[in-house]
Structures are given as structure tokens and as C-alpha cells.
Amino acid sequence: PPTPHESPVFIDFANESVTLDITQVDFATLAAAQREGKHLFVIGQSHGPSSVGVHTLSVKRAQAVALALVNHGIDPQCIHTFAAFGGTRVPFAPTRGVQIFVLAPSSDPSRALLALQGS
Numbered sequence: 001p002p003t004p005h006e007s008p009v010f011i012d013f014a015n016e017s018v019t020l021d022i023t024q025v026d027f028a029t030l031a032a033a034q035r036e037g038k039h040l041f042v043i044g045q046s047h048g049p050s051s052v053g054v055h056t057l058s059v060k061r062a063q064a065v066a067l068a069l070v071n072h073g074i075d076p077q078c079i080h081t082f083a084a085f086g087g088t089r090v091p092f093a094p095t096r097g098v099q100i101f102v103l104a105p106s107s108d109p110s111r112a113l114l115a116l117q118g119s
Contacts, residue, residue: 031074043082
């Protein structure tokens with residue numbers, strides 16, 4: 001899992017919503033990380049009962065954040081989107097929102113998955 005200074009960025013979304021509040025995103029810090037050659041792993045989350053659908057929510061949340069990052073000048077080649085979802089809550093992931101893991105390309109490729117499980 002990432003070291004403490006590499007904790008994931010968390011962006012909260014309202015329940016059953018895919019609308020991003022851009023005031024929650026520190027674009028300057030994420031852009032600086034990208035300029036250092038780091039990659040952003042954007043993981044949309046939705047776990048638990050949903051009338052909208054956990055798959056839809058997790059995918060659209062990740063896409064909303066990725067689009068906002070691109071619109072703020074971050075290279076889309078450094079943004080990788082994923083969706084994590086399920087009908088029940090899991091102890092290692094938030095029930096809703098988006099996590100962004102910032103990793104250097106030299107990191108072990110499995111590190112993002114380990115980070116997700118360890119968060």
C-alpha cells in the first residue's frame with residue numbers, strides 16, 4: 001500500500017449522484033504531480049443499495065472527475081479510470097465517491113490495487 005504521504009485523494013459525491021463539486025478537487029496539486037511524471041488512478045466508488053445502479057454511479061463518477069482533470073490541463077494519458085462497485089458495502093472502500101491514487105510510473109504495477117484494498 002502507499003506510504004502515508006501518498007494517501008489517496010477522496011472526493012465525496014452526494015448519495016445517488018454523479019454531479020461533481022469541483023471545489024472539492026485540488027487541481028493544482030494533482031497537476032503538479034502529473035508534471036512530475038506521476039499518473040492518476042481515478043477510482044469511482046459505489047457500494048450498497050442503489051436505485052440508480054452501483055455500476056452506473058461508479059463509472060460516471062470516475063468519468064466526471066477524469067473530465068474535470070483534463071479540463072484543468074492534466075494530460076489525459078496520465079489519467080486512468082476504474083470503477084469499483086457492489087450491492088453491499090465493503091470495509092476497504094468508501095460507499096460513494098472517487099478516490100485518486102497518485103503513483104509514479106516506476107511503482108510496482110500492482111501498487112494501485114494494493115492501495116485500494118488498504119485504504
